[in-house]
Amino acid sequence: MQKPVIVIKLGTAVITNEEGVISHTIIKKVASEVAELFHTHRVVLVSSGAVGSGKVFIQNYKGSITERKAAAAVGNPLLIQLYQKQFSKFDIPVAQALCERHHFSNRFQFVQLKETFEAFWQNGILPIVNENDLVSNVELKFSDNDELATLIAVGFDAETLVICTSVGGFMDDAKNIIPRVEKIDNKVLGYVQTSKSSLGLGGMTSKLTFTRLATSLGIQVIICGLKGSTPFADALAGKNGTTFVSQESNLKARQKWLASGSITLGTLSVDKGAVRALQQRRSLLTVGVTNVQGKFAAGEVVQIKDEEESIIGVAKVKLDAGAIRDGISQKNVLAAHADDIVIF
Numbered sequence: 187m188q189k190p191v192i193v194i195k196l197g198t199a200v201i202t203n204e205e206g207v208i209s210h211t212i213i214k215k216v217a218s219e220v221a222e223l224f225h226t227h228r229v230v231l232v233s234s235g236a237v238g239s240g241k242v243f244i245q246n247y248k249g250s251i252t253e254r255k256a257a258a259a260v261g262n263p264l265l266i267q268l269y270q271k272q273f274s275k276f277d278i279p280v281a282q283a284l285c286e287r288h289h290f291s292n293r294f295q296f297v298q299l300k301e302t303f304e305a306f307w308q309n310g311i312l313p314i315v316n317e318n319d320l321v322s323n324v325e326l327k328f329s330d331n332d333e334l335a336t337l338i339a340v341g342f343d344a345e346t347l348v349i350c351t352s353v354g355g356f357m358d359d360a361k362n363i364i365p366r367v368e369k370i371d372n373k374v375l376g377y378v379q380t381s382k383s384s385l386g387l388g389g390m391t392s393k394l395t396f397t398r399l400a401t402s403l404g405i406q407v408i409i410c411g412l413k414g415s416t417p418f419a420d421a422l423a424g425k426n427g428t429t430f431v432s433q434e435s436n437l438k439a440r441q442k443w444l445a446s447g448s449i450t451l452g453t454l455s456v457d458k459g460a461v462r463a464l465q466q467r468r469s470l471l472t473v474g475v476t477n478v479q480g481k482f483a484a485g486e487v488v489q490i491k492d493e494e495e496s497i498i499g500v501a502k503v504k505l506d507a508g509a510i511r512d513g514i515s516q517k518n519v520l521a522a523h524a525d526d527i528v529i530f
């Protein structure tokens with residue numbers, strides 16, 4: 187049997203020390219624990235910190251998108267060098283995987299990425315992932331590495347996604363870390379803090395959004411800090427941070443890839459009749475579409491919204507945006523086949 191996949195995401199703040207620089211001590215601790223986990227798991231490390239490592243080289247750094255790109259390009263090799271140095275002590279070579287959105291939105295490219303990662307694991311190589319910030323434009327970039335880590339966890343059908351953050355876990359109103367969340371309901375959503383760490387991009391809202399997606403697709407998610415000598419082992423034993431229990435999911439790999447599509451390029455609003463048909467696993471016809479937003483081509487992934495504007499699912503469409511618009515409410519043309527639709 188194949189070893190389970192575990193995706194570990196490290197935010198900038200959690201690997202940065204009080205002086206604002208990436209901490210060698212923390213990377214050393216991460217390496218020694220990940221080296222242990224690597225015996226029993228196929229591990230993917232998703233590490234932020236490129237911008238944090240490189241920004242000192244950009245004069246009068248203000249954090250514009252171009253400065254961030256430049257800082258990341260300088261910082262990424264420095265960051266990977268730190269990991270390379272620490273993992274070499276455990277004879278683990280590291281591979282740098284700089285990802286872009288289309289590596290996930292295009293199934294053909296995603297399958298190639300998957301094959302390459304399998305080759306890494308077969309050769310005892312640890313993939314360390316970050317966004318390819320150099321060419322990530324404002325509209326195209328991942329909302330943050332929490333999203334990137336989630337897309338990887340979903341795409342690889344991971345058992346566990348560990349999101350490491352400087353706040354150490356998911357807190358209730360009294361600022362106590364909740365050890366275990368069975369289901370993300372309205373009460374849990376009410377605890378969300380919108381503040382973001384000054385060093386990172388993603389706040390707790392973004393973490394919870396992606397946690398909800400991952401758990402609904404059958405992945406256990408742990409939001410935790412790096413306190414103690416064995417934070418990952420403690421997290422997996424339910425003794426560090428918050429464990430979000432995975433929900434039952436019987437979607438196939440391809441449907442999971444579809445469902446992970448925050449990579450959607452447009453929205454189809456549908457009427458009540460269409461919602462009923464979709465819930466009965468039927469195809470989407472243009473007659474049930476009430477509105478089309480965005481520009482997308484045939485074969486791309488869009489969100490589906492009901493009359494209350496709630497996102498009810500995603501679909502890989504058979505027609506481009508214009509053709510669906512032409513068919514709205516009149517023609518009975520296939521907009522998306524049942525096999526290409528996932529209703530949440």
Ligand SMILES: N[C@@H](CCC(=O)OP(=O)(O)O)C(=O)O
Nearest residue numbers: 198235236237331386387388
């Ligand atoms: N790609 C960027 C990280 C962006 C990001 O998501 O940061 P964080 O919120 O600290 O996980 C970098 O390496 O600096």
